[in-house]
Amino acid sequence: MQLVIQSLSKTYDNGVQALKNISLTINSGMFGLLGPNGAGKSSLMRTISTLQEPDSGSITLGPIDVLKQKEAVRRTLGYLPQEFGVYPKISADDLLNHLAVLKGISNSKERKELVTSLLHKTNLYNDRKKHLSGYSGGMKQRFGIAQALLSNPTLIIVDEPTAGLDPAERNRFLNLLGELSDETIVILSTHIVEDVKELCTDMAIINKGEVLMQGNPLQSLETLKGQIWSKRVERGEAAAYKERLNVISDKLIAGKPTLHVYAPQQPEEGFEQIVPDLEDVYFSYIFGRQQELATL
Structure with a gap:
């Protein structure tokens, strides 16, 4: 599987040009997208995840035209935005089950097995009955990955996932990302260099809406x-x-x-x-x- 972005540009109504003719080719595995706050990373992630339209350019995910086949993209996408909301007075177990239903997993036995597996994978099983309002920042991020994995995605996008986490929670989260399948494209968008150094075999640096470089971290x-x-x-x-x-x-x-x-x-x-x-x-x-x- 390959994600190919060609000549992507986006200017907002306030005149800010967030993306300037961006082209990237991203293969399976962990890909680090590095850049300071305001570099255009989140604009690019929102465009790839079909949450906004670009002014020009194209994106393909394997045979899928991302800009024209939005429903097909959403069926194979796992997305953890920089900020995401959860229902505070519901348990992780119940909310994952509810989200699985919305994802179209209608068989109750299959759904229970999947939810249990994901809670174990994200090390949340022992806290599965706790209200999400009682979760730490790192636990919420791990829950975010659990919901992103519900549909067995071929593309996972995580936007600034370790911002605000303490060192122990950051390590747990990065270890979780590192365990994801090599057959999956995982885009890690961050301004924290260490996150990319520890996980990614390919990376790009973006600033002011432009790609400054793309390559292997060791080669760079x-x-x-x-x-x-x-x-x-x-x-x-x-x-x-x-x-x-x-x-x-x-x-x-x-x-x-x-x-x-x-x-x-x-x-x-x-x-x-x-x-x-x-x-x-x-x-x-x-x-x-x-x-x-x-x-x-």
Whole structure:
């Protein structure tokens, strides 16, 4: 199965161009869509999931024309949006059962077996009778995956799924995603680089409605070898470095900024060459990396 997006564009009524001629080819397995808040990720996810129409372009999911065969897409789609509502005074067991009926699973024995299996898979079985209002953020996200899997989908979209989760719940959720079938296309839309690093064999970086790169995360690291330099500086010095060097990121470590600079050779005395990580790849594209590396 393959999801093919070609020349997709979308401008909202307020004049904001959310998608600008986006083209992506996504194969089975985990695909990471990285970008800052407001990059266009959610607009792209809503368009793929048939919740909004693009101005131009095409999307196909195997033999299905996504923009023309919306019902066919919805039958094979599992979608976990960034924010989703649940009935607070109903149990996970009852709500999954209800949603399964809406999905067309009319055989009560088959439906019970499916719901029980999904509750076990998402580690919610012991809390299946608890009202959803009593669930933690991570438990609600795991319930969201359970409902997304009800129709045995070939395409699953999860939009910013780990935002706001504590580290333990984040790990549980990512482990759950990682267990999904290799025959399923899973699009993980996020601004958290670590989520993609740990799960995805293919990724794209999007910003301001445009695809900046698509490729394998490990291959993308190869393009930065020997070109990322690090230096720890005083707080008052960081701004001056940013004015004269291509600083792609800075973070406080023990109260002092540590700068990462993208440069083909040592930018200044005191900078040490480091092994790049996926965060360096991400920031190098988002903050003006040279365009000759935009195609991997």
